[in-house]
Amino acid sequence: MRIREGLIPTLLGTAVTATGAALAMNSKKKDDKVGWGLMGLGIAHIALGAIDLVEHK
16 A cells, blocks of 8 residues: 555644644633644644645546
């Protein structure tokens, strides 16, 4: 089985985004910088992984 280039960063970004969203939305204070920071990093991983997936088709 061959894993396409960009698939691992995309999946990792999805997991990090979900973790960040859970932290940000379940926080008692709405300005949870850690949760929002994790969401941003996850979205960046998704974007870069998607670029690799499309570029190396």
